[in-house]
Amino acid sequence: QAGLTQPPSVSRGLRQTATLTCTGNRYNVDDQGATWLQHHQGHPPKLLSYRNNSRPSGIAERFSASRSGSTASLTITGLQPEDEADYYCAAWDSSLSGWVFGGGTKLTVL
Amino acid sequence: EVHLLESGGDLVQPGGSLRLSCAASGFTFSNSAMNWGRQAPGKGLEWVSGIRADDGSTYYADSVRGRFTISRDNSKNTVYLQMNSLTAEDTAVYYCAKEGLVFWGHGTLVTVSS
Numbered sequence: 001q002a003g004l005t006q007p008p009s010v011s012r013g014l015r016q017t018a019t020l021t022c023t024g025n026r027y028n029v030d031d032q033g034a035t036w037l038q039h040h041q042g043h044p045p046k047l048l049s050y051r052n053n054s055r056p057s058g059i060a061e062r063f064s065a066s067r068s069g070s071t072a073s074l075t076i077t078g079l080q081p082e083d084e085a086d087y088y089c090a091a092w093d094s095s096l097s098g099w100v101f102g103g104g105t106k107l108t109v110l
Numbered sequence: 111e112v113h114l115l116e117s118g119g120d121l122v123q124p125g126g127s128l129r130l131s132c133a134a135s136g137f138t139f140s141n142s143a144m145n146w147g148r149q150a151p152g153k154g155l156e157w158v159s160g161i162r163a164d165d166g167s168t169y170y171a172d173s174v175r176g177r178f179t180i181s182r183d184n185s186k187n188t189v190y191l192q193m194n195s196l197t198a199e200d201t202a203v204y205y206c207a208k209e210g211l212v213f214w215g216h217g218t219l220v221t222v223s224s
Contacts, residue, residue, distance in 0.1 A: 035210065035211050037155070037211065039155065043216075044205060044214040044215060044216050044217065045147075045155060045205070045207075045211075045214045046214070047211065047212045047213065050210055050211075050212060056212065086154075088154065088155050090155075090157070090211055097169050098157060098160070098169050098170070098171055099145065099147075099157035099160070099211065100157070101154060101155050101156060101157060102154070103154045104154040104155065
């Protein structure tokens with residue numbers, strides 16, 4: 001199942017801004033928008049944003065998502081130690097009739 | 111409050127079968143599509159299967175199609191994943207997730223090994 005493309009790792013300093021990217025194609029990200037999940041090992045994945053810019057209640061405004069064509073982005077401002085986690089993008093793929101995931105980006109807060 | 115509780119994970123031999131269950135509460139289960147995802151050791155998240163609420167249509171990742179079967183029982187607010195012909199590559203924590211992947215359970219561990 002063809003997946004989405006994410007950089008394996010990103011490192012930024014405390015209180016800095018990190019932008020994570022996710023590249024798909026016209027059948028998934030461009031068509032359906034991207035969903036972003038935060039995953040701390042040993043815990044369930046947590047929704048940060050769905051259909052690009054929709055942030056669920058309880059998620060800090062520091063997390064914002066956007067999309068340009070087939071590339072989705074998640075921007076985290078004012079990085080905190082607890083933001084250190086794996087971040088996944090996902091999208092429904094209309095050609096595959098299934099969800100496709102990115103390989104995940106490990107965010108390190110220095 | 112939404113709650114998803116997976117169960118049924120176990121150690122199973124290659125070629126064996128296992129059925130996972132996910133009990134849901136805190137939302138109208140019969141109106142919600144449900145999904146199964148997994149994470150193998152050292153790997154990323156992977157979508158496995160989904161089932162619609164309206165017509166019960168089912169969807170599968172290529173890696174499990176023909177071996178896994180998803181089903182639901184709206185009277186029990188439960189979604190199932192029947193897994194057959196298991197291989198070592200199926201070893202993972204299996205999660206169930208609500209429609210749109212908006213909420214995930216804590217997962218259940220499936221280990222395929224002799």
